[in-house]
Amino acid sequence: MEQPYVLGIDIGGQTAKCGIVNARGEVLAQTILVSNTQTDAQSFIDALASTLKKLMSDAGLDGQVRGIGVGAPNGNYYTGEIKDAPNLTWARAKNVPFAKMLSEAMDGMPVALTNDANAAAVGEMTYGAARGIKDFIMITLGTGVGSGIVIGGNVLYGHDGFAGELGHTCAVRGGRVCGCGKQGCLEAYCSAIGVARTAVEWLEQHPDESSLLRLRENITSKDVFEAAKAGDKAAQEIFDFTGNLLGRSFADFIAFSAPEAIVLFGGLARAKEFLYEPIVKAMNDNLLAIWKDKVKILFSSLSESDAAILGASALAWNL
Numbered sequence: 394m395e396q397p398y399v400l401g402i403d404i405g406g407q408t409a410k411c412g413i414v415n416a417r418g419e420v421l422a423q424t425i426l427v428s429n430t431q432t433d434a435q436s437f438i439d440a441l442a443s444t445l446k447k448l449m450s451d452a453g454l455d456g457q458v459r460g461i462g463v464g465a466p467n468g469n470y471y472t473g474e475i476k477d478a479p480n481l482t483w484a485r486a487k488n489v490p491f492a493k494m495l496s497e498a499m500d501g502m503p504v505a506l507t508n509d510a511n512a513a514a515v516g517e518m519t520y521g522a523a524r525g526i527k528d529f530i531m532i533t534l535g536t537g538v539g540s541g542i543v544i545g546g547n548v549l550y551g552h553d554g555f556a557g558e559l560g561h562t563c564a565v566r567g568g569r570v571c572g573c574g575k576q577g578c579l580e581a582y583c584s585a586i587g588v589a590r591t592a593v594e595w596l597e598q599h600p601d602e603s604s605l606l607r608l609r610e611n612i613t614s615k616d617v618f619e620a621a622k623a624g625d626k627a628a629q630e631i632f633d634f635t636g637n638l639l640g641r642s643f644a645d646f647i648a649f650s651a652p653e654a655i656v657l658f659g660g661l662a663r664a665k666e667f668l669y670e671p672i673v674k675a676m677n678d679n680l681l682a683i684w685k686d687k688v689k690i691l692f693s694s695l696s697e698s699d700a701a702i703l704g705a706s707a708l709a710w711n712l
Contacts, residue, residue: 396459400445401706403509404428404465406480406536411445412702413452416710418520420699422452429482434489442498460503461495462708464512464701466537471554473506479572480537505708508557509533509701511548513658513693514541516704521695522656529654530646532559532639534661537572538580538587544650559646560584564638579642583635585614585661591631592617602627618664632667639668640675647676647684658693658700665692 398421403410405428412423426444431437449455467478473492478484492504514531517523523531523543531541538560542549549556560580561573568577569590581587592612596604604627605620606612620628643655657665669690677685693700 394456396457398454398458399706399709400449400458400461401512401702401704401709402441402445402461402463402465403512403701403705404463404468404481405509406466409441409444410702411441411448412699412706413448413454413458414703414706418703420702422448423702424448431483434483434487434491434494437483438491438494438498442495445499458502460505460709460712461499462512462705462712463491463495463504463506464509464705465491465506466509466539467555468506468508468511469554470505470507470511470548470550473504475506476555479574503709503712505712507548507705507708508539508541508555509705510539510541510557511550512541512704512708513539513701514543514548514656514704515707516695516700516702517656517658517693518543518546519707520703521700522691522693523654526653528650529652529656530559530643530650531656531658532643533659534583534585534657535659536585538578538584540646542650543652549650559642562642562645564642579638582638583642583661588614588617588631588635588661591634592628595627595631599627604628614661614664618667621664621667629667632664633671636668636671637675640672640677641679643672643676643688643690644679647680647688651684652688654689654691656691656693658695662692 409426409428412420475484475489475491492506496504510533527546533539540557540559561578563577564579565577569581571578571581605625609616617628
């Protein structure tokens, strides 16, 4: 039977987004699996395999899918393993032979794995805001902060497959403890969780200032975004602080690979109206003169699920 379709999977700290993709890059059907309830890898993979089989069956495509491409935090393109992923409850401090395990659960269907941000970068380069750009950095702003580095049209993997962990570069010396165990990581401040932590700290440090955020019991980054849209001064200051940290870090990243653009993707990137100006200002204020006002800040033009699903699916065509 002809196999003109592939599966693309984007695994995040909260959910795994799964889609069936055709050769034209169209996501024909997709679904979501909650990914933070399983505590061991086998349980997660069993649930994922069940979800994928149902997705194919419901779409009437049993036997017509040739392979699976997966993007996941700390996913190693070379080995097919997920190693020490702090934002995945079932892969913390573990080395999970993910591609092998999923292939077995899917009755031998071949599986290719890469870092989730690398997958999003491929999707954006092929179908989105980075089309025609051969040198760019993809920054994913979600539960964590991920990055995919593209140089000369090729994703940078490094000698061990783990290149592109810019979320764990130090943004604040001696700062917050990150989920990875280090202090001051960009992820600890500029992820969705980091923005929520900043909001809590701001409210504690400004007890006499009013804010819509004081009405929330467990503040999320979405709450901060909605408050900022409503004109809340505190929420807007929180995004200024976050954008400033991102811009300063981007200046450091630019010194490494001289990209044409930095592309922002993920749930937190929806707050672009509050992040764009502080990012650009802080970035240019901290750049060498040779790069000032030369590097574009772009926001993903694809839906949040499609970019990562499409990027991950691209891995499967060559299996």
